[in-house]
Amino acid sequence: MTTTRSRGPDHHREPSQHLRISGAPPERGQGHPSFLALDRAALGSRTAALSRHLSECDRCRAHVDWIAGAAAAPEMPRLERVAAPRSRPLRRRPAMRAWLSAATAAAAVAVAVVALVGRGDRDERGASRSAAPAAGEARFDTSKGARAVGVYVLRGRRTFLWNGSEPIAPGDTIRLKLVPEQMTQVHVFSTGGAAGPLILLHRADIAPDRDDLLDTAWRVDGAGDREVLIVVLSARPLSPAAAEAAARSGGMGDDIWVARLVLPKRPAGDEEVLP
């Protein structure tokens, strides 16, 4: 695949009316609306003046039609499938860099996150992790090059990365981000207790070579004093039963990796200052 993509019609001026990097934007004197105004027009928000302009300006109308038409496309790829193949195979994507940078910074100040790794996991060199148990059942690590699960928590108007011990609260929305490192499938289970039934929350194929923000999220309810999520990554397709068995045993090998996340929960109405 080449790196050339369709960008839609170019919304700009004649060659003689070059964009200037300094000074007043040239289009203001030409009466063209901004890209923001055109994008909003494509979403259905337009003033009478803008409608009039669009009826007279082919280029602006083409931009609006292109955006609107693309938005109405019958088949849009999944979020995690839209990224073009890397043009430079060894280069990490910004999303990954941001993720790892966030994790590193967070570890430094002891408020952000996390990568949560499974019990007994070892890094690529075979050395034991200096993982500090949290919530009694999960271990934490922020080293690069390892499989990991991060937890985004959306609370009110703020989003933060779970630090491995911060209680979540009823009404929070949580979402998982994976660093699969060659694993190709994920199962996410929930359980109310060690002996309770496992509930399959999510199952999906994942790209083995990039981080993956799951396209499913969960809202925390007021039941119980914790949420337990078990993430099973596998290098081959697993049946739900096989994945559940792996989740229960916690056993890991070259082709299966398990992380058990125990998120303590605050009672409803127990307000707390955000980290």
Added chain:
Amino acid sequence: MTGLATAEIEHTYRQYFQIVRAKCARMLRDPAEAQDVAQETFARLWIHRADIADSQAVTAWLYRTSTRLAVDSYRRNRGREPLDAQREDAGRTPGAADRLHAVRLLERIAGRAPPRELEVAILSRIDELTQDEVAEVTGMSSRTVRRLLSRFDGRLARWSGQELEQREQTP
């Protein structure tokens, strides 16, 4: 826990992703990087969507977030080898080529300008927003936007002068 419908995510994606992708393609000359930033922007939209109730607010949020991610990209790539200019220019229309030139200048000056200046410069000079629109998107006052653009123009003029002097001194 209650699952949020994938259909809801898909709907949001269908509605806005093309806008984000087009904007990132305007701001970044590396198509793969533009795609990455677009995806990251959308991921953040997903995380924050509960805060955003209407399309006006969503588009402002998308412009602000993707612009800030692009600024990060400019500053991160300061020392990067320039892409093949011919490959970059291939297939671009005259207007897009002009924007590409502007992006190259922004990248080169990224290390000398504060992020807020770069942010308003992108919105004004690449996305061609009015100053009031820049103020809406960034949450700054129109006065602040004007001041930042003025500073940016002065900085660019000084930088251009220095570049010219260096070229003249080079045998």
